[in-house]
Amino acid sequence: xxLSHAVLAALLDGEYSGYQLAKIFDVGVxxxxxxxxxxxxxxxxxxxxxxxxxxxxxxQHRRPNKRVFTVTDAGIGELRHxxxxxxxxxxxxxxxxxxxxAIDHLDPAPVIAQLEERAAEAAAKLALFEKxxxxxxxxxxxxxxxxxxERVGPYxxxxxxxxxxxxxxxxxxxxxxxxxxxAARTQAAGE
Amino acid sequence: xxLSHAVLAALLDGEYSGYQLAKIFDVGVxxxxxxxxxxxxxxxxxxxxxxxxxxxxxxQHRRPNKRVFTVTDAGIGELRHxxxxxxxxxxxxxxxxxxxxAIDHLDPAPVIAQLEERAAEAAAKLALFEKxxxxxxxxxxxxxxxxxxERVGPYxxxxxxxxxxxxxxxxxxxxxxxxxxxAARTQAAGE
DNA sequence: ATAGGCATGTAAGCAGTTACATGATTTA
DNA sequence: TAAATCATGTAACTGCTTACATGCCTAT
Numbered sequence: 298x299x300l301s302h303a304v305l306a307a308l309l310d311g312e313y314s315g316y317q318l319a320k321i322f323d324v325g326v327x328x329x330x331x332x333x334x335x336x337x338x339x340x341x342x343x344x345x346x347x348x349x350x351x352x353x354x355x356x357q358h359r360r361p362n363k364r365v366f367t368v369t370d371a372g373i374g375e376l377r378h379x380x381x382x383x384x385x386x387x388x389x390x391x392x393x394x395x396x397x398x399a400i401d402h403l404d405p406a407p408v409i410a411q412l413e414e415r416a417a418e419a420a421a422k423l424a425l426f427e428k429x430x431x432x433x434x435x436x437x438x439x440x441x442x443x444x445x446x447e448r449v450g451p452y453x454x455x456x457x458x459x460x461x462x463x464x465x466x467x468x469x470x471x472x473x474x475x476x477x478x479x480a481a482r483t484q485a486a487g488e
Numbered sequence: 489x490x491l492s493h494a495v496l497a498a499l500l501d502g503e504y505s506g507y508q509l510a511k512i513f514d515v516g517v518x519x520x521x522x523x524x525x526x527x528x529x530x531x532x533x534x535x536x537x538x539x540x541x542x543x544x545x546x547x548q549h550r551r552p553n554k555r556v557f558t559v560t561d562a563g564i565g566e567l568r569h570x571x572x573x574x575x576x577x578x579x580x581x582x583x584x585x586x587x588x589x590a591i592d593h594l595d596p597a598p599v600i601a602q603l604e605e606r607a608a609e610a611a612a613k614l615a616l617f618e619k620x621x622x623x624x625x626x627x628x629x630x631x632x633x634x635x636x637x638e639r640v641g642p643y644x645x646x647x648x649x650x651x652x653x654x655x656x657x658x659x660x661x662x663x664x665x666x667x668x669x670x671a672a673r674t675q676a677a678g679e
Numbered sequence: 680a681t682a683g684g685c686a687t688g689t690a691a692g693c694a695g696t697t698a699c700a701t702g703a704t705t706t707a
Numbered sequence: 708t709a710a711a712t713c714a715t716g717t718a719a720c721t722g723c724t725t726a727c728a729t730g731c732c733t734a735t
Contacts, residue, residue, distance in 0.1 A: 299581070299583075299694080300694085300695090302583070302586050302590075303581075303586050305590070306586050306587075306589040306590040307589070309589075309590055309592075309593060314713095314714075314715090315714080315715065315716090316712095316713065316714050316715075327580075328580075328585075329580060329581070329582040329585030329586065329589075330580070330581055330582065330585070330586065331577070331578070331579050331580055331581060332695095333695075333696070333697095334715095335695090335696080335697090335715095335716080335717090336694085336695065336696085338715060338716055338717095339694095339695095339716085339717095342716095357713090357714095359703090359704065359705090360703080360704070360705095360712095360713055360714075361702080361703065361704090361713065361714045361715080362714085363713085363714060363715085364714095364715090373593055376590050376593065376594065377593075377594055377595065379583075379586075379587070380587045380590065380594045380595070380598060380599055381595065381598045383602075384583045384584045384587070384602045384605075384606070385583050386522070387522070387580070387581075387582050387584075387656075388522045388579075388580070388581040388582070389518075389519075389520060389521070389522055389578075389579070389580050389581075390490070390494075390520070390521055390522060390578075390579040390580075391520040391521065391578050391579070392490075392493070392570075392575045392576050393575045393578075394519075394520030394521070394645050394648060395493050395494050395497050395520065395521065395570075396497075396570070396571045396575065397641055397644050397645055397648075398497040398498070398500075398520075398641045398642060398644075398645045399493075399496070399497040399500055399567050399571065399641055400640070400641040400644070401500075401638065401639045401640060401641050402500060402564055402567065402568075403567065403568055403571045404568065404571070404572065407571060407572045408571055411574075411575045414575075415575070443666055444669070444670070444673075447592065448592045449591070449592060449666075449670070450588055450589045450590055450591040450592050451589060453588050453589075453591070453663050453666070454585050454588055454589045456659070456663075457585060457588075457659045457663075460655045460658075460659055461652075461655065464651045464652065464655055465578075467651075468647070468648045468651055472644050472647075472648075475634055475640075475644070478635075479635070479640070490722080491722085491723095505685095505686075505687090506686080506687065506688090507684095507685065507686050507687075523723095524723075524724070524725095525687095526687095526688080526689090526723090526724080526725090527722085527723065527724085529687060529688060529689095530688085530689095530722095530723095533688095548685095548686095550731090550732060550733085551684095551685060551686075551731080551732065552685060552686045552687080552730080552731065552732085553686085554685085554686060554687085555686095555687090
């Protein structure tokens with residue numbers, strides 16, 4: 298049970314189909330959980346079989362029909378059980394950092410380009426998260442919302458996501474700049 | 489090929505045994521790559537078979553002998569190839585964030601405790617990384633080291649790790665404080 | 680004595696990835 | 708008319724986790 302809890306948590310805020318969940322995992326939940334679309338269909342089938350979620354057919358006019366899912370009481374129970382148990386350490390894998398780690402033995406040019414690309418992606422995600430935050434808090438300012446809101450979980454994880462993307466962007470840019478300067482200098486020295 | 493590149497990058501800075509690598513992945517590399525010890529032994533065997541690393545037996549007096557590994561030219565070639573290719577997106581999985589996402593449906597007490605625990609771990613890691621940074625730059629200040637150092641890759645990834653741990657600690661603490669306040673208020677209202 | 684560190688693995692099972700497969704509708 | 712979006716899966720393979728297995732040395 299690993300992906301299952303992330304799916305249950307995502308389904309707390311509404312009924313979603315596998316396809317919709319895939320998009321949520323691609324943009325929103327992606328700040329703390331990565332999952333491929335195919336995994337989600339398989340996981341939804343498993344969760345339904347275990348009685349932790351319930352599916353419902355939705356007929357659509359000019360689109361394929363879809364099945365949307367909600368968390369059952371048993372599903373909430375499973376989440377409570379999970380939350381009370383010990384948390385595993387953060388699981389992180391970043392190919393780009395591996396490249397930076399090895400940079401002194403590599404051609405820096407493609408790595409610099411990838412750092413700048415990642416910085417741009419992070420900035421775009423940050424903008425998205427900030428939009429989501431404004432949407433969640435509605436007319437309230439952040440402080441009042443966090444004090445009196447009924448559903449603050451997603452808001453808090455988005456706040457964490459914002460920090461992560463901000464730091465990512467800033468680290469990528471400063472690293473890229475430094476590597477550029479060093480590359481310029483070694484080239485000048487080599488001439 | 490996923491873990492393999494992380495192992496190759498880690499072996500660039502010296503000869504290490506499986507056991508030593510496991511410790512490096514536990515503390516140092518852990519800011520951008522998670523790996524279990526058993527994986528490392530298997531991966532080292534595979535990399536040696538593929539000729540990307542070379543093992544050497546080291547006899548020891550009052551300890552079991554060990555095999556230490558170095559990256560071959562073919563290994564460097566593989567890393568260069570990897571660095572020039574497209575980078576996959578950050579792979580992240582954080583159980584603690586899943587719990588926060590679902591918090592409004594859960595008993596907050598254990599989650600608050602786990603947030604504070606994670607914050608303490610992050611602060612400890614930060615201290616470790618800062619020590620590693622001081623060690624790497626030796627007598628130089630950071631700017632000169634980054635300008636003129638021969639091996640800046642690990643320094644740059646440690647800098648990234650510091651940011652991550654700092655943000656983690658601060659997010660966990662502010663989230664825990666907020667959840668504590670909310671828990672106190674709902675308890676007061678319930679009485 | 681006992682716990683912890685050093686040192687290296689195997690085996691079974693589960694989870695995750697990649698490639699394949701289909702088909703309608705909408706937008707450029 | 709081509710590409711993108713909506714919509715859902717299967718199958719084969721690879722990678723990862725958990726549990727098991729061993730044994731010596733050092734510090735308390």
